[in-house]
Amino acid sequence: MEITAVRSSRLRLPSSVGRTSASIVQLPTENKRLSGFFALMKPRVMLLAVFTALVGFLLAPRHPDLLLGFIALLAIAMGAGAAGVLNMWYDADIDRVMSRTAMRPIPRGTVSRGEALALGLVLAACSVAVLALTANLEAAGLLAFAIFFYVVVYTIWLKRCTPQNIVIGGAAGALPPAIGWAAATGEIGLEPIILFLIVFLWTPPHFWALALNRSDEYARAGIPMLPVVAGRTATTRQILIYSILLVPISVLPSVLGFAGVIYGATAVICGAIFVALAWRLHRSMATNRVAANRLFAFSIFYLFALFAALLASSGNRLSDPLAAHAVPRAAGSATAEFLPHIAQAAGHPAGISKSISADEA
Numbered sequence: 001m002e003i004t005a006v007r008s009s010r011l012r013l014p015s016s017v018g019r020t021s022a023s024i025v026q027l028p029t030e031n032k033r034l035s036g037f038f039a040l041m042k043p044r045v046m047l048l049a050v051f052t053a054l055v056g057f058l059l060a061p062r063h064p065d066l067l068l069g070f071i072a073l074l075a076i077a078m079g080a081g082a083a084g085v086l087n088m089w090y091d092a093d094i095d096r097v098m099s100r101t102a103m104r105p106i107p108r109g110t111v112s113r114g115e116a117l118a119l120g121l122v123l124a125a126c127s128v129a130v131l132a133l134t135a136n137l138e139a140a141g142l143l144a145f146a147i148f149f150y151v152v153v154y155t156i157w158l159k160r161c162t163p164q165n166i167v168i169g170g171a172a173g174a175l176p177p178a179i180g181w182a183a184a185t186g187e188i189g190l191e192p193i194i195l196f197l198i199v200f201l202w203t204p205p206h207f208w209a210l211a212l213n214r215s216d217e218y219a220r221a222g223i224p225m226l227p228v229v230a231g232r233t234a235t236t237r238q239i240l241i242y243s244i245l246l247v248p249i250s251v252l253p254s255v256l257g258f259a260g261v262i263y264g265a266t267a268v269i270c271g272a273i274f275v276a277l278a279w280r281l282h283r284s285m286a287t288n289r290v291a292a293n294r295l296f297a298f299s300i301f302y303l304f305a306l307f308a309a310l311l312a313s314s315g316n317r318l319s320d321p322l323a324a325h326a327v328p329r330a331a332g333s334a335t336a337e338f339l340p341h342i343a344q345a346a347g348h349p350a351g352i353s354k355s356i357s358a359d360e361a
Contacts, residue, residue, distance in 0.1 A: 036110035037119060040088050041081030048303070049080035049176040052199060055307045056180030056192055059258065063184045068134045072183040075131040076176060079143045082123035083150040083172070089116040090155050094221040100214060120151075135183040142182055146175040160222070163229040166211075170203030177307075194252050195310075201246040202303055205239040205278060209296035212236070212281075213289045236282040239295070243278035247271035250306060253313075263309040270302050 053076045063069055088095065088104055092113055095101035105111040124147050132140035154169030162168075177195035182188055208226055211218060212235060215227035227235045250271055254264030277295040284291040 032110055036105035036108075037115075039105050040085040040111060040116055040119065041123075042084030042087075043081075045084060045173075046077055046080040049173070050077045051304070052195070052307055053176035053180035053183075055310050056177030056195055057184050058180075059191060059195075059310060059313070060181045060184035069184070072131055072135040072139070073180070075127045075134065076143060076179055076183070078123050078127035078130070079147055080176070082120050082127055083147045085116055085120035085123060086147075086151040087155045089113055089120055090151070091159075092116075094223060097221050098214070098217040100217060131179075131183065136186040138186050138188070139179055139183040142175060142179045142188075146172045146179065149175075161224065163224050163226040165225070166207045167204050170200055170207075173203060174199035190256070191253070191258050194249065194256070197249050198246070198306065199303070201242055201249055202299065204242045205246075205274075206296065206299040206303075208235050208239050209281070209292045209299065212292040232286050236278075236284075240275070240278045240282045243271075243275045247275060253310065259310055259313045263306075263313055266305060266309045270305050273298065274302055 050073060054073060057063070057069065057073065088106055091101075092104075092106040095104050096107040101107070106113055106116055124144075128140050128144045128147075131143050150169065150172035154165060154172060158165040158169050174196045177199065178188055178192040181192035181195075211225045212227050212232060215225065215232075218225040219228045226238065230238075247268070250267040251264055253259035254261060254267065274295075277291070277298055281291040281295050
């Protein structure tokens, strides 16, 4: 009888212990789902959109209240995240067959397609509404158009039917600087159009450099990316053409006076490196994957360097409104900090490419 009682007491556990064990098991699962929802928003791409929007916002000649400006940028981040979520919702079928995207939340089963669709639609609606309330209808309309263009025109229509998908679809990713400008001013001028053109011309060589080494995956998924349809030689030729066109457009902010000489020097130096890497890629052998990886990695630093120099220019304009078109002194230090990292990235691209390529469209 005593032995039986001892055994029974050993088998009985307090109910609180069971609840604690269940919560320990449940906690990692909940954290995994939360990180999955966050990953759906393509955080690195979202960061780039917010950064370029911030530059457009600060370059504008007038600004709303600081708090309202912060909320407006948060709304732009939500809109960029919504576009990423809806892109992953629609592309879940092809993400499963590509090694670059197979670990995204929907293919892994962390988040369902229905949940992704609901999250994307809610984020899109909230971002446009918040921007309309905190900034103006012009900025909200541009944000709504950017989301629509990226999801419907690029993701649903162009991506699966034409090799020019990234060229036309790149317009959506080039709009954040114009949205930031419109959020500050309620209108669109020459300056945001030039910023739009810089990102627009940057997008094809940036993405095609990534696609060159992934052409077999795109072919397996049935996506007519330019390397799949036209081959490597034609793709590298197009990369070189866009890279050359990018240089004079990137210098225009300095020429037209809304960025200083230091920015102009940054644009020329970085543009020369960009063209040199594109030329090296064009002349490289078909089996050489390093040249494409190097251009892809440098292209990321290139865009950040240009917009960082513009951001440094905007610092002087904010501190001294009467010197809106003066040569920015702060840009020198920003450029000096960026250029060594750019040179290093051009020589060691592997880490950068791996960290950001999974977030690309």
